Amino acid sequence: MQPWTDRTTPRPALAALLTDVVPANRRTLILGPHAPQLIESVLAHSSDVTILVRSVSDAQQLGEDFGPCLQVxxxxxxxxxxxxYDVIIASDGLDRLLGYDSADLSWTARLDAVAAxxxxxxxxxLGLENEFSLLNLLDSRPPHERHGDDEWRPLHDDPTRPVSVDQFRTALPWQAEVYADFASRTYVRADVASAARPGELPTRLATAAVDQTDVPLLSPAHEGLDTAARAGLLASVPTGWxxxxxxxxxxxxxxxxxxxxLTATQTPTGWHLTTTPATTSDTSDTASDTTGAAGELLVFDPGVVPSTISSGVSVESVLFRLAAAEDVPGFRKLAADLGDWVTDSRVVLRWDDVVYDGESFSHGVSGWVAQETVAKEDLLAAAWARFHGRLIGQHRRHxxxxxxxxxxxxxxxxxxxxVEAPEPTPATSPDTLPVASEQVAKGKQIAQTLDDLLGITNELADLRTVLAEAEAAKHELFEMKGHVYGLERTLGFRNKAMKTRENRIRELRGQLQKMTAAHDRIRDSRTYAVSRVIFHAAQVRKPKVVARKLVRKFRKR
Known part of the structure; x- marks a missing residue:
C-alpha cells in the first residue's frame, strides 16, 4: 500500500505493561502499527524482533530508524x-493488518491467522476496540467521519467481532487476563474495573483519561462512567480491551x-503505588513543553506520591453527593474537617484526588507541587476554586x-x-475588586494552572452543554427583548412628554415676546409719560413746600 502510513501515538502506560509481561530473549513478532518508543521497549527485552506493517512507506521509515536490530x-x-513466534504483540488490534488486495477476513479469521x-x-x-464504548456511544460525529484515511478501518458490521469482556475471553483460544483500556492512557484489570465504584481510584483514573480526549461528545463522559461504575459495568464501557x-x-x-x-496494585487495605519515569521521549517532550508553559508556578514531583493509599472515595464525590442532597450541615462539617486537616505545604490540593475513608483524609496519586511552600489559606482557596469550576461547569445540583x-x-x-474572611473595605474606584475576589485570587491562579497542566480545557464542549447554553441564551435573549421593549416604550412616552413641553415653551415664549413688545409701546407713549408725572405728583406729601421750591427755580431762571 504505497504511499500509505498508519499513524500511532506513544503509550507510556502500555509500554510499562509490556515491560512486565514480555519475557526476555524471545523471538517476537509485532503485528500492526506501533509507536517507535513502544518498539524500542520491546527491542530492549527480545533477542529477535520482527514487525509486520501494511504500509511500504512505514516499513522504509522503520528500517531507517532501527536498522538491522528490527526485521521489517x-x-x-x-x-x-x-x-x-514465542511472543506476539498486537496491541493495536486486528483491524489494521490487511491490505487493499487482501481477502475480506472476519475478526475470527484474523485471530486464527494470529494463533497459527x-x-x-x-x-x-492482543488489543480490541470496543464498539460499545462510552466514547463511541456519545460521539456526536457520524460513523463515517470518526476515522480518517490514516486509520482505514473496516466500518461494516462483523458478527464475529466480540463486543464485551466475556465474548472477548470466549473468542480467544487461550486463557487470558483482560485489561480495560481507557483512551490508551489508563489500563485497569477487568475484574478490578468491574468492582470499582464512583469516586474510587480505578474510576477516577479512568475518568481522568477519558476527559483528556478530543472527541466531540453528546453529553459529558464522566456521568456515564460514574453510572457504569455504580452498576458494576465500568469494564464494559472502555474504549477497548x-x-x-x-x-x-x-x-x-x-x-x-x-x-x-503510575502503577497500582490492590491490597486488602487499599492500593500500593509505584511511579517510574516514562520511557517515551515524545511524552517527555510534551510534558516539558506543558510544564514550561505554566511550570513557573507548579511542577510535577513523583516523590510526593504516597506509596500506599486507602481504598476510600474522593472528597469531591462526597461533596457532590452532599450538595445534590442539599445537606448543608453535612457539607459544612466535612469542609470544617478538611480545614483542620490541611496545613501549609507544597502539594497542591485537589478534592478529586484527596481520599476520604469515612474517618480520615489522605493525599491521592497527584504529584503536582508548588515551587515554594503555599499557605494553608491559598491551598484551600485553590481546592475550593477548582471544585467550584467542576460543580458549576458540570451543571450539578447544589x-x-x-x-x-x-x-x-x-x-x-x-x-x-x-478561613476567616478579611474585613470589608470601601471601594476607592469602580474597578476595585470585592474582598472575596482578593481572598481567592491566588487560589484561582493555582487552580487554573493545574487545569492547564492536566490538559483540562473547555475548547470542546459536549452537545448537551451547548444545547443548554443555547437555551439559556435564548431565554436571556427573550428577557432582554422584553427589557428593550419596555425601555423603548418608556423612551416613547418621555419623547412625547418632551415634545409637549417644547410646544408649551414655544407658546409661552411667543406670548412673552408679544407682551414685551406691547410693554415697550406703552412706555414710549405720551400717555405713559403723563401717567408717570401724575404718579410722581401723587407721591408729593407737602405741596406748599414743593410750590416754594418751584417758585425759587423760576425766579433764578
Whole structure:
C-alpha cells in the first residue's frame, strides 16, 4: 500500500505493561502499527524482533530508524508465512493488518491467522476496540467521519467481532487476563474495573483519561462512567480491551501522569503505588513543553506520591453527593474537617484526588507541587476554586442561590473550612475588586494552572452543554427583548412628554415676546409719560413746600 502510513501515538502506560509481561530473549513478532518508543521497549527485552506493517512507506521509515536490530515486513496478515513466534504483540488490534488486495477476513479469521503464528506456550498481547464504548456511544460525529484515511478501518458490521469482556475471553483460544483500556492512557484489570465504584481510584483514573480526549461528545463522559461504575459495568464501557495470554501482569492499574507512569496494585487495605519515569521521549517532550508553559508556578514531583493509599472515595464525590442532597450541615462539617486537616505545604490540593475513608483524609496519586511552600489559606482557596469550576461547569445540583455563584461562594466555603474572611473595605474606584475576589485570587491562579497542566480545557464542549447554553441564551435573549421593549416604550412616552413641553415653551415664549413688545409701546407713549408725572405728583406729601421750591427755580431762571 504505497504511499500509505498508519499513524500511532506513544503509550507510556502500555509500554510499562509490556515491560512486565514480555519475557526476555524471545523471538517476537509485532503485528500492526506501533509507536517507535513502544518498539524500542520491546527491542530492549527480545533477542529477535520482527514487525509486520501494511504500509511500504512505514516499513522504509522503520528500517531507517532501527536498522538491522528490527526485521521489517511490509504486507498483510493473510500473506505472512513464517515459523511460530514465542511472543506476539498486537496491541493495536486486528483491524489494521490487511491490505487493499487482501481477502475480506472476519475478526475470527484474523485471530486464527494470529494463533497459527504462535507457539503453544507463546505470550500474546492482543488489543480490541470496543464498539460499545462510552466514547463511541456519545460521539456526536457520524460513523463515517470518526476515522480518517490514516486509520482505514473496516466500518461494516462483523458478527464475529466480540463486543464485551466475556465474548472477548470466549473468542480467544487461550486463557487470558483482560485489561480495560481507557483512551490508551489508563489500563485497569477487568475484574478490578468491574468492582470499582464512583469516586474510587480505578474510576477516577479512568475518568481522568477519558476527559483528556478530543472527541466531540453528546453529553459529558464522566456521568456515564460514574453510572457504569455504580452498576458494576465500568469494564464494559472502555474504549477497548487488552488481552494478556501466557503471562501474568504485575500490577492491576497502569496509567500515565505527566511524564511518569503510575502503577497500582490492590491490597486488602487499599492500593500500593509505584511511579517510574516514562520511557517515551515524545511524552517527555510534551510534558516539558506543558510544564514550561505554566511550570513557573507548579511542577510535577513523583516523590510526593504516597506509596500506599486507602481504598476510600474522593472528597469531591462526597461533596457532590452532599450538595445534590442539599445537606448543608453535612457539607459544612466535612469542609470544617478538611480545614483542620490541611496545613501549609507544597502539594497542591485537589478534592478529586484527596481520599476520604469515612474517618480520615489522605493525599491521592497527584504529584503536582508548588515551587515554594503555599499557605494553608491559598491551598484551600485553590481546592475550593477548582471544585467550584467542576460543580458549576458540570451543571450539578447544589443548594446555594444562583446570585452567590463565583468568588462569593468560594469565600463562603473557605469560611466553612475555618478561613476567616478579611474585613470589608470601601471601594476607592469602580474597578476595585470585592474582598472575596482578593481572598481567592491566588487560589484561582493555582487552580487554573493545574487545569492547564492536566490538559483540562473547555475548547470542546459536549452537545448537551451547548444545547443548554443555547437555551439559556435564548431565554436571556427573550428577557432582554422584553427589557428593550419596555425601555423603548418608556423612551416613547418621555419623547412625547418632551415634545409637549417644547410646544408649551414655544407658546409661552411667543406670548412673552408679544407682551414685551406691547410693554415697550406703552412706555414710549405720551400717555405713559403723563401717567408717570401724575404718579410722581401723587407721591408729593407737602405741596406748599414743593410750590416754594418751584417758585425759587423760576425766579433764578
Amino acid at each position: 515486513i511490509a504486507g498483510a496478515l493473510d500473506g505472512l508465512q513464517t515459523p511460530p 503464528l504462535a507457539t503453544p506456550d507463546a505470550v500474546v498481547v 487488552l488481552a494478556i495470554i501466557g503471562a501474568q501482569p504485575t500490577h492491576d492499574i497502569y496509567t500515565e501522569s505527566a511524564h511518569t507512569v 443548594p446555594w442561590p444562583p446570585w452567590m455563584v463565583g468568588d462569593d461562594l468560594v469565600s463562603a466555603w473557605l469560611g466553612m473550612s475555618g
